[in-house]
Amino acid sequence: MAKRWKLYTASTLALTLALAGCSSTGNSGDSASKEGGEGSDEKKVLNLSAASDIPTMDSSLATDQVSFYIMNQTQEGLYRLGEDDKAVDGIAEGEPEVSEDSKKYTFKLREDAKWSNGDPVTAKDFEYGWKRTLDPETASEYGYIMYDIKNAEAVNTGKKKVDELGIKAVDDYTLEVELEKPLPYFKELLTFATFYPLNEKYVEEQGDKFGTTEEKTLYNGPFELTDWETESKFKLVPNEEYWDKEAVKLDEVNFQVVKDPQTAINLYETGKIDIVGLSAEHVDNYKEDPNFNTELRTSTFFMRFNQNDEIMANKNVRLAINKAIDKEKYVQSNLNNGSIAFDKLTPKEFVKGPDEKDYVEGVKSELSYDLEGAKEAWEKAKKELGKDKIEIELLTYDSETSKTDAEYFQAQLQKNLDGLSLKIKQQPFKQKLALESKGDYQLSFAGWGPDYPDPMTFVDLFVTDGAHNQMEWSNSEFDKLVKDAKGELADKPEERWAAMQEAENILLEDAAIMPMYQAGAAYLQQPYIKNYQRHKFGADMTFKHVDIEGKE
Template identity: 35%
Template sequence: MATDQTLNLSTTETISSLDNSSASESVSLTALYSTNEGLYRLGNNSKIENALATHTTVSKDGLKYTFTLRQNDKWNDGQPVTAKDFVYSWRRTANPKTAAGYAYLFEGIKNFDAIQKGKMSPSKLGVSAPSKNKLVVTLSEPVPYFKLLLAFPTFFPEQQSAVTKYGKQYGTTSAKTANNGPFTVSGWNGTNNTWTLKKNSNYWDKKHVHLSKINFQVVKSPSTGLNLYNQKKLDVTPLSGTQVANYTNNAGFSKFVGGSMMYLQLNQKHVKALKNLQIRQALSQIVNKNALATKVLRDGSTAPKGFVSTNFVQNPKTKADFASDAYVKAGVAYNPTQAKKLWAQGLKQIGQKKVTLTLLSDDTDQAKTTTQYLQDQFEKLPGLTVNIDNVPNKNRLARSASGNFDLVVSSWGADFADPINFLSLEETGNSTNNGGWSNKTYDQLIKASQTTNANNPQKRYQNLVDAEKVLMQNQGVIPLYQPATTELWRPNVHGYVWNPAGMSRGYKSVYITK
């Protein structure tokens, strides 16, 4: 290994919070995942690995989890990490006054819903510490992916003395926080664009942490990042657009795909034409998704097989990719001849000869490129006029939520590696189902996966496969492309763990060779 174990990285934004109860965006969560630790960590392929939990027992009904905690982990001030730190943290996150962005991940824990509605005290949450190294969690219903959630910073412990000491200032700077993970954070004053993670001498597994420090700096532009990489001031840099094609054969080129989807929501509540199945299918089949990914965007993105991304979840028995098991060709295929037939059928059924639709999206360069391509493809359908409306991200989200759109380009990045994290979005009444698609069979399959078959992995998996097929057969949404993370890595940097969902960036085991 190299003598100097310093890694130089960039992000596109600064940290917004180092409070794991309130952090809700990727830069902050990634910092917390590196500087703190919960019951588990994620290994390769979202494999659950023990962190502070040394042993876990689960009751037969899947409702009670008992964790034995290791006794040699400490906070950065030397105080021991105990089961009470988990209880304190989870109650604080569940408290509606905290307004935790990821509190909804606690939904399966006993009494959480009542606590959120103000009907119960946070002290009634289904979590307890019978002793220093025993943590007991009681669920209100089985949560088959519960262990995956526990690797997410929202479920990490918090040091009550530190939160009390800093009050509302807790987590607003690197000096006003507490760390128990592989690294500690320093040099972040709450707004600045540089900070450093340093190896934590109190960390229980410090012998497997090889980096002495990780320097972060905010770099907004991919071209600036590439220049810094070539000057050896960065060890990793993201690539975009034409950079991807230019560097594909570079020794350090890395491409990560899975866990996210760009898709089109169609307003089936308020737009007469979009309530028609044939019209929705025509809009999907007139778009060449492969050309969009490989010839228009050219940034490493790939064509989708369905709504749930590829390289995300495997069949428990056969290890086949979920996206392959649930594949409905007509839901994502490019078939302009069939599209025009479906379009004509749809127009006849609704009694119209012409349709005008507005396509809503963000105002980034990539979003504009995508909407221009979609407009060109859609207008190949006779009698269809598509107007483009590119607006700032916040406006797009607000308009989506209020149903103020005809077609909207939406994105989803999974919080944990389970198909339900995608499929629940399209349940009837889900707050993210802005298009208002609704199907009884679909809802029943989702419910069965969460109740009747919750503790039967294979039957539950089949419920979700069948649900995805219903969604695609009925064209509830139109998957457009799977974004890829493409980066240049210094070839002598090893041990990085990437996952398609949840905490996708793991730096704990990284090391640098000569």
């Protein structure tokens, strides 16, 4: 929902409702009330809503929560996430053979895996897919996630040839991968969409249209995408060529793009969708409902300051904005869904360090609500900029909840910072991501969800010239700490942990971003939905084992 919560947000930037699946989109098909239980001849149909259309189905180009979420249902890598977020067999069978230095992996692939067109899924598909992603000509924003593979960074930056990448199809069903350093969470990392295989012949035939429509996409996972109508609806149906198709219980998953929370609730109340995310004004009305649920997610939301802009480049401007918004009031009044006000980048209750303490315990932040401090920093900023009046534009998503949130930020900043005028620019999800990638904004509301179980999935977002930095912030000490944590400290867990924490401290001390909150989710889910797996990292949900039982 990385999944950037992701660009959630993967991701990642993110969806405003931090519930990629709970506000997951659903087509309101007329089969919504016809699912049967065990032994029934009726179709088993799951109907959902989504807050956004799918930006792309090209695993080399995807950067957002929605794309990763849908690709997790329709594609499969060497492994996929199972219960408790553990990597389970996908196209790979069993445990890989690992060298003594833990840097060389040999995977045996199952011979019964096929693409939806009947072609076998082979080791060559993985070699082609990974090389395509890292080829500089592909311009993949997510190529950096592969930098643990030998020569990946050098290939991606044009310093080495693509053929020098540390991946080799030994034969059709044996894949050899070499790493730069040992990586304890490598199997879990391989569940992420960027590591999916690609059918070379098919992709090359589609050219730049690959992944843009259902007809221009090939599938090797539990489901296929169909009925994809831009900004309207899409559907998943079982992939008859999937090697484990007997495990798939659902006959259809229908999605309808719904950007208004009340509309989504109306669809739920009339039985046209089975899960619905609740916005703040609806939580109190439903908290006694037996189908009501809340959870704290591992995604965080924040403001990006584009330092290519003279105003945003001023640290006192960033400090003033950071301290001028009452985040506690915001999460209680605007969200009211289990989200918590948060002053850091990496979420709490995500990962523990070598000392078994929560990673965030070692991160410091002075970016909490402080009205006096905000006014003081603002006056300094105006003097430094030689301006009495300052106008800033806030880029955000185009949903109704995003509008309400932006209006709250606008009211707080204009009230608390004398001379500030905040304009709101709402954009559809895909267009917003594009503007951020181009650096065409001043202030942007964004979010991120983890792609793998390690703090680095958050921390390295902001290295100089990083694909997801997108705000021209640069700090050499921060860069060195991240580089060390990825390199020479790889086998020194305590020192590596401390380096990541110190890097995050630098980011926050400079007020490079404005942390806002760690996302919660309040939602209603029908009790007849069984085995609906939610994940803390990677794709937000998995439908492979979902079943419909006991629906009347």
